[in-house]
Amino acid sequence: MEESRRFTVGYALAPKKKQSFIQPSLVNLACERGIDLVPIDTDRPLSVQGPFDCVLHKFYGEEWKAQLRDYAVKNPSLPIIDPPDAIERLHNRISMLQVVSELEIPQEKETFGIPSQIVVYDSMALSDYGAVGALRFPVIAKPLVADGSAKSHKMSLVYHRAGLLKLKPPLVLQEFVNHGGVIFKVYVVGDYVKCVKRKSLPDVSLEKLDSTEGSLSFSQVSNMTTQNRNNEEYYESLQLEAEMPPLSLLTDIARGLRQAMRLHLFNFDIIRDSKAGNHYYVIDINYFPGYAKMPSYETVLTDFFCHIVNKKSAEDGADSTVGGKGNEMKLLSSTYCGGTKDVESER
Numbered sequence: 360m361e362e363s364r365r366f367t368v369g370y371a372l373a374p375k376k377k378q379s380f381i382q383p384s385l386v387n388l389a390c391e392r393g394i395d396l397v398p399i400d401t402d403r404p405l406s407v408q409g410p411f412d413c414v415l416h417k418f419y420g421e422e423w424k425a426q427l428r429d430y431a432v433k434n435p436s437l438p439i440i441d442p443p444d445a446i447e448r449l450h451n452r453i454s455m456l457q458v459v460s461e462l463e464i465p466q467e468k469e470t471f472g473i474p475s476q477i478v479v480y481d482s483m484a485l486s487d488y489g490a491v492g493a494l495r496f497p498v499i500a501k502p503l504v505a506d507g508s509a510k511s512h513k514m515s516l517v518y519h520r521a522g523l524l525k526l527k528p529p530l531v532l533q534e535f536v537n538h539g540g541v542i543f544k545v546y547v548v549g550d551y552v553k554c555v556k557r558k559s560l561p562d563v564s565l566e567k568l569d570s571t572e573g574s575l576s577f578s579q580v581s582n583m584t585t586q587n588r589n590n591e592e593y594y595e596s597l598q599l600e601a602e603m604p605p606l607s608l609l610t611d612i613a614r615g616l617r618q619a620m621r622l623h624l625f626n627f628d629i630i631r632d633s634k635a636g637n638h639y640y641v642i643d644i645n646y647f648p649g650y651a652k653m654p655s656y657e658t659v660l661t662d663f664f665c666h667i668v669n670k671k672s673a674e675d676g677a678d679s680t681v682g683g684k685g686n687e688m689k690l691l692s693s694t695y696c697g698g699t700k701d702v703e704s705e706r
């Protein structure tokens with residue numbers, strides 16, 4: 360019997376990401392299906408490691424980018440998940456959401472957009488009525504840069520103009536939208552889309568707005584555990600009760616973003632306007648998020664790896680042989696990646 364071909368997916372991940380993503384359950388499932396997940400040593404040239412059938416990375420820096428560029432020139436058919444310049448668009452909270460505004464998706468029963476926002480580069484602008492005047496309070500002040508650092512997740516809910524004065528630009532001031540305390544996180548893995556509910560900031564009533572001064576600082580609220588048991592139960596009940604957005608809307612947005620951004624691995628945060636129940640706001644897009652929190656992440660990611668390496672294998676075969684079609688079939692049938700046949704049809 361013909362020996363099954365194995366594939367190598369090299370990964371370059373920061374230690375925290377490696378710990379959360381490279382779980383034994385993922386490594387074992389991928390291995391059973393013919394994929395070896397192999398760590399990349401980012402301090403050594405890629406060309407002396409591998410060979411790889413795919414490079415997966417969430418790793419930054421000019422040196423790493425130069426390494427990837429060099430390797431891509433030498434291996435033009437190698438899938439790099441994903442190109443650094445495409446990922447960089449998500450490191451700025453303005454360019455990140457611009458792509459949402461540019462999507463051309465027919466909006467019928469449900470509509471979507473992004474909250475009104477402005478970018479502030481210097482402290483003077485915070486006291487300039489002209490610059491801030493058009494915004495409705497409360498607003499959320501978000502660091503402009505979203506580079507994964509703890510600092511880039513530190514935000515403030517600012518109730519009135521006076522609360523802006525102590526903020527440190529560069530930042531984005533974005534109108535806070537009441538959304539029932541529940542956020543929808545939509546995970547995208549290639550063509551696969553999965554939505555989960557998470558807790559979010561509670562609504563701000565007019566009474567609360569009138570009676571509150573200053574601002575409230577917070578960070579990564581959807582991953583936060585509250586100290587107060589009653590609060591925890593309240594948040595859980597909000598999540599249980601919240602109706603999911605229509606899947607067709609989410610898949611349309613996911614597909615549009617995937618194509619426009621040229622990215623395979625990301626999630627986006629979307630909230631439903633409490634006032635107009637059929638209007639949604641996309642508020643955040645994250646590259647290579649915490650997939651281990653997604654149900655069945657091992658299967659979804661393994662299917663994705665199989666799909667990517669089989670596609671490459673078929674393309675390589677077709678390129679290198681006269682009458683490539685027959686060879687492509689042979690290569691596909693001799694690969695060992697149980698279940699990949701179904702990937703396209705399932706999606």
Ligand SMILES: O=P(O)(O)O[C@@H]1[C@@H](OP(=O)(O)O)[C@H](OP(=O)(O)O)[C@H](O)[C@H](OP(=O)(O)O)[C@H]1OP(=O)(O)O
Binds near residue numbers: 645
């Ligand atoms: O750490 P996790 O598993 O909570 O994942 C973080 C994500 O949480 P989520 O999966 O959306 O709940 C998190 O999403 P949010 O920004 O919290 O919406 C980010 O994607 C974060 O990456 P970075 O700090 O922006 O580079 C992700 O952090 P890294 O795992 O990439 O460090």
Ligand SMILES: Nc1ncnc2c1ncn2[C@@H]1O[C@H](COP(=O)(O)OP(=O)(O)O)[C@@H](O)[C@H]1O
Binds near residue numbers: 499535537642643
């Ligand atoms: N415009 C908004 N209206 C209401 N809540 C928001 C808005 N923007 C952010 N939030 C809340 O703040 C949290 C963090 O904001 P987000 O832009 O997702 O930053 P991060 O990149 O740190 O996840 C969101 O998960 C949500 O709970």
Ligand SMILES: [Mg+2]
Binds near residue numbers: 628643
């Ligand atoms: Mg977020």
Ligand SMILES: [Mg+2]
Binds near residue numbers: 505643644645
């Ligand atoms: Mg984010």
